[in-house]
Amino acid sequence: MREPYARTVDPHVVISGSRDLPGEIYRNLRAAILDGHIVGGERLPATRELAVRLNVSRTTVATAYDRLISEGYATGRVGSGTYVEANVATRDGRPAQPRRALRPRRAWESVPLPAVFRVEHPEFDFRAGVPDARLFPYDEWRRLTARQFRSPAVGSGVYGEPAGHLGLREAIARHVGVSRGVRAVAEDIIVTNGTQQAVDIIARVLLKPRDRVAVEDPGYSPLRLLFEAIGARVTAVPVDDEGLVVNALPTQTRVVYVSPSHQFPLGMSMSLPRRRALIAWAADHDAAVVEDDYDSDFRYGAKPIEALQTLDKSGRVIYVGSFSKTMLPTLRLGFVIVPESLRIAAQSAKFLTDWHTSLPLQAALATLSTMDCLLATCGECEPRTKDDTRRSSRFSRGTSRTSWQSSRRRWAFM
Numbered sequence: 167m168r169e170p171y172a173r174t175v176d177p178h179v180v181i182s183g184s185r186d187l188p189g190e191i192y193r194n195l196r197a198a199i200l201d202g203h204i205v206g207g208e209r210l211p212a213t214r215e216l217a218v219r220l221n222v223s224r225t226t227v228a229t230a231y232d233r234l235i236s237e238g239y240a241t242g243r244v245g246s247g248t249y250v251e252a253n254v255a256t257r258d259g260r261p262a263q264p265r266r267a268l269r270p271r272r273a274w275e276s277v278p279l280p281a282v283f284r285v286e287h288p289e290f291d292f293r294a295g296v297p298d299a300r301l302f303p304y305d306e307w308r309r310l311t312a313r314q315f316r317s318p319a320v321g322s323g324v325y326g327e328p329a330g331h332l333g334l335r336e337a338i339a340r341h342v343g344v345s346r347g348v349r350a351v352a353e354d355i356i357v358t359n360g361t362q363q364a365v366d367i368i369a370r371v372l373l374k375p376r377d378r379v380a381v382e383d384p385g386y387s388p389l390r391l392l393f394e395a396i397g398a399r400v401t402a403v404p405v406d407d408e409g410l411v412v413n414a415l416p417t418q419t420r421v422v423y424v425s426p427s428h429q430f431p432l433g434m435s436m437s438l439p440r441r442r443a444l445i446a447w448a449a450d451h452d453a454a455v456v457e458d459d460y461d462s463d464f465r466y467g468a469k470p471i472e473a474l475q476t477l478d479k480s481g482r483v484i485y486v487g488s489f490s491k492t493m494l495p496t497l498r499l500g501f502v503i504v505p506e507s508l509r510i511a512a513q514s515a516k517f518l519t520d521w522h523t524s525l526p527l528q529a530a531l532a533t534l535s536t537m538d539c540l541l542a543t544c545g546e547c548e549p550r551t552k553d554d555t556r557r558s559s560r561f562s563r564g565t566s567r568t569s570w571q572s573s574r575r576r577w578a579f580m
Contacts, residue, residue, distance in 0.1 A: 174209045191230035206252035273395045310530040326525045328517035330357025333532035347476045350503045364486040364502035367515045377420040386430050409436030412443045425460040448482045455483045481505035
């Protein structure tokens with residue numbers, strides 16, 4: 167009867183001397199088994215193969231294997247090889263290491279990971295801004311991504327431009343120009359792994375240690391922690407029913423982070439007078455404004471207030487956005503639109519961060535936009551069913567949803 171398939175492991179064996187070679191090989195393999203690096207049922211390399219790799223005789227390796235078998239750590243099967251015993255008990259705990267040999271900076275010790283990652287199937291899910299993934303066109307998306315892997319430009323295995331896929335950047339420029347009145351060309355856009363990486367790139371380009379950053383209070387806490395982690399002094403500035411209170415900004419602020427379209431978590435939009443006041447304040451105090459246009463694509467027919475970037479005449483506003491709500495958060499696709507004066511520095515920062523965001527995903531999304539399936543259909547649209555209407559109101563009250571279209575289907579998204 168044929169033996170079931172077993173993975174052959176490639177154990178790391180170090181011989182430090184010329185005496186007791188079988189003993190050294192035995193001790194290396196025994197430690198790997200006890201530490202769980204080689205698990206029960208896995209096949210050890212053939213004696214001839216390991217002997218060639220270690221530059222020792224085959225008899226030396228066979229002697230080490232015989233000792234493992236005699237002590238119950240392995241078993242030999244005629245015509246098949248030597249296997250790790252299935253029921254070997256491993257050591258408790260991790261290998262001993264020097265205590266606190268390396269320590270992170272204090273800022274990183276205070277950054278909490280979201281508790282939701284530790285709960286696999288919560289009974290109640292109160293997370294905000296999570297789209298209904300059941301409405302995503304998975305079959306169409308799989309076809310588009312598969313096509314991109316076959317494309318010579320994307321599937322060739324060559325690194326891409328740090329700023330991102332040109333077709334997607336052009337589509338983003340058209341989208342924000344039409345839907346938000348944002349002035350942008352493809353050269354000003356960098357595709358990122360979500361909004362947080364976009365803000366991280368800008369922070370690295372503009373901030374020196376101990377520079378002051380102003381954020382909304384209450385606001386999106388991960389970005390406040392991001393600024394603190396890179397050494398900035400963060401000031402929480404209150405918001406009222408018109409948005410960020412501009413008069414409360416500290417005079418030495420270098421960067422102001424705001425979400426004027428849909429303030430998180432209170433939900434108001436920054437009024438037009440307050441937006442103009444913030445632009446004027448930034449010009450007077452030589453500061454930059456990071457505009458997170460959070461949820462700007464969602465509205466129920468109300469006329470949108472102009473983006474800060476549209477009102478800005480001096481090149482101080484940096485516009486960031488993502489596709490986490492119109493597509494899926496798991497895709498991790500976002501973008502940042504920078505003034506021309508920061509273009510090269512921001513692209514360099516993206517290059518040093520991770521070179522570029524996944525090109526097949528970018529190219530697939532660019533294909534959607536050129537098909538007029540996603541980016542050109544923002545605004546108020548009809549729900550597919552009454553259930554979709556209820557689902558929309560449950561997730562994003564006061565906002566509209568985006569429609570995903572193709573020549574064959576119409577998909578409604580949160």
